[in-house]
Structures are given as structure tokens and as C-alpha cells.
Amino acid sequence: MKNYxxxxxxxxxxxxxxxxxGRAAAxxxxxxxxxxxxxxxxxxxxxxxxxxxxxxxxxGIVLYTVVDRELSQIIDLRCREMGVPCVSVLEPVMDVFQSxxxxxxxxxxxxxxxxxxxxxARIDALNFTMDHDDGQLPADLDDADVIIVGISxxxxxxxxxxxxxxxxxxxxxxxxxxxxxxxxxSTATRPLIVGLVATTDRISQVRQNxxxxxxxxxxxDDYVDRVQIAEELKYARALCARNSWPLIDVTRRxxxxxxxxxxxxxxxxx
Numbered sequence: 001m002k003n004y005x006x007x008x009x010x011x012x013x014x015x016x017x018x019x020x021x022g023r024a025a026a027x028x029x030x031x032x033x034x035x036x037x038x039x040x041x042x043x044x045x046x047x048x049x050x051x052x053x054x055x056x057x058x059x060g061i062v063l064y065t066v067v068d069r070e071l072s073q074i075i076d077l078r079c080r081e082m083g084v085p086c087v088s089v090l091e092p093v094m095d096v097f098q099s100x101x102x103x104x105x106x107x108x109x110x111x112x113x114x115x116x117x118x119x120x121a122r123i124d125a126l127n128f129t130m131d132h133d134d135g136q137l138p139a140d141l142d143d144a145d146v147i148i149v150g151i152s153x154x155x156x157x158x159x160x161x162x163x164x165x166x167x168x169x170x171x172x173x174x175x176x177x178x179x180x181x182x183x184x185x186s187t188a189t190r191p192l193i194v195g196l197v198a199t200t201d202r203i204s205q206v207r208q209n210x211x212x213x214x215x216x217x218x219x220x221d222d223y224v225d226r227v228q229i230a231e232e233l234k235y236a237r238a239l240c241a242r243n244s245w246p247l248i249d250v251t252r253r254x255x256x257x258x259x260x261x262x263x264x265x266x267x268x269x270x
Contacts, residue, residue, distance in 0.1 A: 006060025007034040010051055010075065012109045015040040018065045021089050035060075042066065043109060045074070052078045062086040067107040122167045129164035132171040133157055138182035142190050144171040146262060149185075149240070150196035151175050151232045152223075153206040155250050155258065159196070162259045175236045177228075186243065192266050195240035196258070198251040200229045 007026065009018045015038050026034040037058070039051045048071055055062060055078075062079050064086070066072050072088060079086035094105045125145075131137060132144070134157070141147060145168045148156045156172035163170040171191070173181060185193070207224045222228050240247050246265055250258050 002031060002033045004033050004035055006037060006055075006058045008037045008039070008051075008055050008058075008060055008062045010039045010042055010048075010062065010064035010066060012041065012043050012066045012068065012071070015065075018063055018089060022063050042071070043068070045071070048074060055079070055084065056082055059084045063089055065090045067105075067109055069107070118167065122165060125167050125169045126161070126164040128169045129160050129171070133160065135171075135173045135182065138173075138184050141171055141173075141182065141184040142188045143169065144188075144191040145169045146171070146266070147185065147188065147191045147193045148172040148196060148262075149175055149181070149193065149236070149245070151177075151203070151229075151236050153203050153210065154196040154198055155255060156196060158255045159250075159258050159262070162255050163262065166259070166263070168263070175232070175239060177232050177235050181239070192262070193243070193245045194262055194265065195236060195245050195247045196250050197233055197236060197247055198249060200226050200233065202251045203229050203233075 007022055009015055009022055011018045019036070019038060022034065022036070026032070035058075037054065037060075039054075042048050042051060052075070059082060062075070062084055064072070064075055065088070066075065067090065072091070076086055076088075098105055128143070132140060146160075146163060148160055148170060149172070150156050152174060156174070160170040160172045173185060175181070175195075204224050204226050207229075211224065237247065239245075248258060248261050253261070
């Protein structure tokens, strides 16, 4: 049985940073489950008051990323009055930056979401990645930053999209037993090419879940057969070994961990 607690997340921007921090901390306490209450775009007293009322009605841990000093002070004061723990996630970090850099912070709301050149580069990468999903437009392979290859259900597409959101143009190409890969793949010189693999059991399990959503007359016996999957993996490993492409086992990796491993490979191979 898990214990449940309220986790209130107050942000003057989208709340993405705060949600990630809250979930990272909550994940360390497996016996407890956080009931998240997210309040994004809180930028004035009028917007803050209903949030504080909601916290009073469901007391719990309060985390916030609010750069306005007046609003921060109101949150701290009201939380003390309610007797609930309250932490500013950004303030200690900004204090360290300010001390080291010898300059005050601008305290600009949503500063990390400015529509600058980096922002448009991420949009461009996302469009490129979606256009080249599942081996589409193979003539453009050399325009990619990363090419991911692997058999079905090795998380190629979600990993590609995650990388694209970081501004990395990513193509994913399926490996199908006995089917040759695009010719452009062997001649591509610009992108890092990475193979994804997993255990036979893991891939079979994921494929079985996929089959549940197929039409009634869909025949998926070979698709989930462990012997067949083992042959597919053997073929994929041989292709990667022949071309000296690094392999990443995604069996126990999250999408984020797989993407981080790919990013770590890029400077070593460039």
C-alpha cells in the first residue's frame, strides 16, 4: 500500500522545470505517491490567491519557481501560516550563479522559453525528424545529426522525437530481417549512426501489447515469436558490427536515458 500526499507546483512559466524537479525527488520515495497539483503562468497576486486557497484545502509539499520577489514572499509567508513545507527551486541555484558571476539575475519570467535562434533550431529539428520517421525520405540521410537503426519496438521513434526537442535532427530507420538498408546509410558521413537493441523477452512483451490494438484478423504470430525476434536481433547486431555502429541496449533504459547515451557518444565520434 502506498501513502499519498499532495504536491503543489507553482510556476510563473510553463512549469516544466518544476514538474521535472518534483518528480525526480518523489521518485526516491517508492512507498509514497505524489498527487500533483500544477499551477502554471502564475504572475500576479490575483492569480496567486486561488492557488494558496487550494493549498490550504489540500495541504502538502509546495515547490515553486517564481522569480518575482513579492510573489515569492507571499508564498513563503502563507505557507508558514498554513504550516506546510515550501521550497523555492530556483532561488538557491540563482544565488550560486549570482555569487560566482558577480552580477545580479535579471529575474525575467520565462527567460528559458525565448523564441531565439535556438528555439527555431529545435522546431526545425522536430519537423525534420517527423518527416524522416520510420525510414522516410532516405535521400536526406546525410542531412541528419543522428540516425537511429533498430528492429521494431526498440523505441526508435520516441527517442528520435526526444532528441529533436533538444535541437538534434534525428532519422530513424527500421531494420527488417533480410531487407537491405537504404544505400545512403552506408555512404552517410555527417551523422552519428547508432543501433538500438533490447532483450528478446522485452521486445516480445512490447509487441504483444501492440497487437492488442490491431484489427481482429491481424496475424501477429511471427511478430511476437521469441525465436523470430532473436533472429532479428542477431541480424541487427551483425549489421551494426559490420559497419562499426555503436549499440545501445534499451531494455532497462528510459527514453531520456537512451537519448542521453546517444548525446554522450556524439563528441567522441566526431
